[in-house]
Amino acid sequence: MDTHKEFARQVRRDILRMVHAVQSGHPGGSLGCTEYFTALYRVVLKRNSTFTMDGKGEDLFFLSNGHISPVWYSVLARTGHFPVSELATFRKLNTRLQGHPTTHEGLPGVRVASGSLGQGLSVAIGAALAKKLNQDESLVYCLHGDGELQEGQIWEAAMYAAGNKVDNIIATVDVNGKQIDGSTDEVLPMGNLSEKFSAFGWDVLVLEQGNNLEEVVRSLELAKTRTGKGKPVVILMKTEMGAGVDFMMGTHKWHGVAPNDEQLANALAQLPETSFGDY
Numbered sequence: 001m002d003t004h005k006e007f008a009r010q011v012r013r014d015i016l017r018m019v020h021a022v023q024s025g026h027p028g029g030s031l032g033c034t035e036y037f038t039a040l041y042r043v044v045l046k047r048n049s050t051f052t053m054d055g056k057g058e059d060l061f062f063l064s065n066g067h068i069s070p071v072w073y074s075v076l077a078r079t080g081h082f083p084v085s086e087l088a089t090f091r092k093l094n095t096r097l098q099g100h101p102t103t104h105e106g107l108p109g110v111r112v113a114s115g116s117l118g119q120g121l122s123v124a125i126g127a128a129l130a131k132k133l134n135q136d137e138s139l140v141y142c143l144h145g146d147g148e149l150q151e152g153q154i155w156e157a158a159m160y161a162a163g164n165k166v167d168n169i170i171a172t173v174d175v176n177g178k179q180i181d182g183s184t185d186e187v188l189p190m191g192n193l194s195e196k197f198s199a200f201g202w203d204v205l206v207l208e209q210g211n212n213l214e215e216v217v218r219s220l221e222l223a224k225t226r227t228g229k230g231k232p233v234v235i236l237m238k239t240e241m242g243a244g245v246d247f248m249m250g251t252h253k254w255h256g257v258a259p260n261d262e263q264l265a266n267a268l269a270q271l272p273e274t275s276f277g278d279y
Helices: 002-022 027-032 034-044 066-079 084-089 120-133 152-163 193-199 211-224 260-271
Strands: 060-063 140-145 169-175 203-207 233-236
Touching: 002 027, 002 034, 002 060, 002 066, 002 084, 002 211, 002 260, 027 034, 027 066, 034 066, 034 169, 034 211, 060 120, 066 084, 120 140, 120 152, 120 169, 169 211, 193 203, 193 233, 203 211
Parallel strands: 060 140, 140 169, 169 233, 203 233
Antiparallel strands: none
C-alpha cells in the first residue's frame, strides 16, 4: 500500500504541474479524487492488457465529471495507457489531452466524451446493459461530482437502473460539498443523498474517508460484493477538495483555478518527489 500512496503523491504532483503549465484546468476536484483513481486503477479495476473501445471481458470506467481530467490523465499515463511524457501536452493545441476528455483524438482509456454534467450515469448504465446482453460478467464503474447531482438526468438514470435491475454497475459520488460557485448547500441543497439513492432503489454505501487509500480500496471491494443482487450500487465518497495541498483545502475557490509560480512551489514542497519521477 505504501507504493500506492507514493503513486498517489506523484499523481498530485502531476495534477499541479499540468494545470500550472497552461494556467487553466481544475485542480481542486482532481486532488480530492486522487485516492479513488489510485485505488481503482492500481487495485480494483480488472482490465485487459490492450485497450479496446468495446471493452469486452474487462471492467469499464466512465468519468462523468470530466472537468477533473488531470487526475484521470495522470493515472491513465502512469498505468501504461499512453506515455507519461504526453502529460506535458495537457490542454495545448492539437493535444489528445483536452481539458475535458474526448474520443476523436483516440486517447487510450477514454470511451466517451464527458464534462457536460449529468450524462455519465446514463452512458455507464448503457454499457452495463450491453455487458448483460453479451453475458459479460465484468463490471462498470463511474464517477460523479456531488454538484452534478443537481442535474435532472442523473435521477432519470437512477430510476432506470433500479427499475431494470442494472446490478453490474458501481457508481461513486465525490461528496466534497463544493462546486464552482460555492458550497453545494449554498447553490442548491440536495438533502440526504443516502436517503435519496435508497428511495430510488439503489444499494448505498457511505465512505467517510475518501482521502484514505485503504478505506477507498475497502469500500470499492465491498461494493463489488454487493453487485449481482438485483440493485445498482452507489458509493457516497466524502472527500476534501484540494486534498494534499493545505491552502487549496476548505474552499471552493480552487475548483477551476491554476496555481501561479509561487503557489506551485508551495504546493510541490508539500508533496515530496517520488521514485516515479516527474514527467
